[in-house]
Amino acid sequence: MFHPSASRTGRTVAGLTAFAACSVGLVAATGPASAAPDPARAPLAPRTAEPYPHLAPTPPMGWNNWSYYMCDINEKVILDNARALVRTDLARKGYNTVTVDDCWMAKQRGPEGELLADPARFPHGMAHLGRQLHAMGLKFGIYADVGTHTCEKYPGSMGHFRQDAELFASWKVDYVKADGCNVPTAPGSTKEQTYRDLYGQMSRALAATGRPMTFSVSAPAYFQFDGRPLWHRVIGWSADVGNLWRGGRDVALEKQSPAQKWSSILYNFTYNSGLADLQRPGRWNDPDFLLAGDSGLTTDEMRSQMALWAMMAAPLISSTDLTKLSGAALEVLGNKEVIAVDQDPLGVQGKVVRQETGMAVLSKPLHNGDRAVALFNSGNTPRTLSTTAKDAGLPDAGSYRLRELHSGRITNSGGEIAAKNVPPHATVLYRVTAR
Incomplete structure (x- = not known):
């Protein structure tokens, strides 16, 4: 979840004026905040020699809690939404990956340096959650961060890439979303070199486990406002280290107004529609979540986001309360002919x-x-x-x-x-x- 120079909960959503500005390539010069450097935890490593395994031949589909629930999550919330995917037939139509976003962790690592689930939110642990999802025929996705801490100040994976990757594999994780908050620039390196090294380390660690885990990279979002050549270069190497990448700003949160949500959809459509030449089949530009649901959007607006995301061969990842899905929202998310456009095997972004x-x-x-x-x-x-x-x-x-x-x-x-x-x-x- 990218948030330039502000906390995730405090960031503002670009309006229609930003949509117009982005249309002609005008974006403000700003960037995400980073933590103080910690050179001992950021050793430089060689560039990834082999591209990350080809694990997403079509754009990933599923559900993520962040835009709707943010940190207000627990085992019941996740499993209730997973059951709703199955009950509504959305899982059968392709929405098969349930990803737990930020705030699932305990605030401190365990005695061996391992990540721990928050015992109040997930009392049975994350391996148990994964088993429950797999028993429903779904895939298990989880959130991490390549920095010192996640965006919400939970433990980051910096310095623990191999340990965290092996832990995720032992939990039978199928999908890893790695954010890029709180990344200290290594001494003698540029911001880009540091991000490239850290994401490369996580990529190699995940691949080395031998478990196929689709890898979602957030690096490009942290370079959207650093100049078009650099932004595009970061997208280029993101396609080597992962299967999909977040390109820019987050889509709006549930608590924001319908007008803000629509503006954010316009903004994300506009920046992502200009990146078609940087995508290739199996390596996907990701303009963030679908907001169809209890969001205040009109049916036309929900249909537009779904249609535009399908045209862009974007991941179709819902972020709403699926247990309260309206008939109109279910029709939008479940439209098989629109899904077929998104999932077309040619894999070309319109x-x-x-x-x-x-x-x-x-x-x-x-x-x-x-x-x-x-x-x-x-x-x-x-x-x-x-x-x-x-x-x-x-x-x-x-x-x-x-x-x-x-x-x-x-x-x-x-x-x-x-x-x-x-x-x-x-x-x-x-x-x-x-x-």
Whole structure:
């Protein structure tokens, strides 16, 4: 969870003005705070020789507690949401990884330097939690930090990478999310070199266990405001050390207003949509969690986030109270045709092919030769949106079949891909077949 120069709970969410600024590549120069240097715990190590194992051929899907619950978690909260994944059929549709975020640990390591579960929150321990999740047919994800402490000041993994990796493997963990709070810059090294070394150490430690643990890297989020060349370079090596990476700011928290949530979705969409050339199949840009649920978002806004994340081949990781999921939110999260766009085996992130103030058009190639085309009205008034089959990258054809993936409605076109009176904050998502 990235939070520039402020505590996670105190960070502000960028508004629509930030969305517009990011559209033209203008971002403020700021960065995350770091702890005081501790050179004894930050030895430099050689660059990762082998890329991290290829463990995520399609974007990961699942649930994480952070945006909704933050630190208000315990064994019951996690397992109740896991059961809801199964009960709602979301698990069967691909949402199969349950990740426990920050605050699961005790404040101090054990007598052998080992991480311990908070005994009040998780009285049966994390191995027990993992067994419960596996018994439901789900995967077990856990949070760590490469710094001295996590973002919420629990023990970090710096100086304990091998020990923590072996512990996670013994707990049968399937997915590790490693944050980058409280990282002291090593003497004689740059900030980038330090982050690269620490994430490299964790990557090698996880791989050395022999247990396949999908590795989510947060390093790029801590460089989003350090200049585009450096940010992109960090994304480049993140794709060597892990399977997916957080690119920038956190999406909004449950306690924030609906307007703040929508602004954060716009902001994260905008920065992530510009990173398509840095993604490759099996190595995923991650613009953070899906907010569909008890969040104050409209149905159109929930559908837009889901459609845009699917177009960007982003991980689909819900962060809400799944035990109270509305029918509209369940329809959004469970839309099999939209999920299929995200999980398409070609593994290509869609690109923006047209963008103006208040609108964007994205096109994504699919493995069978179809194209997914999204017409996104980010503005506050209804408008007609359009592109052409040629501009969307489709081959010449006598006609085109357009299937709208929210309603299932099918139309035919001679070459125009359009939607009239698209509501504010709504997205029309087509699967287009040349005929």
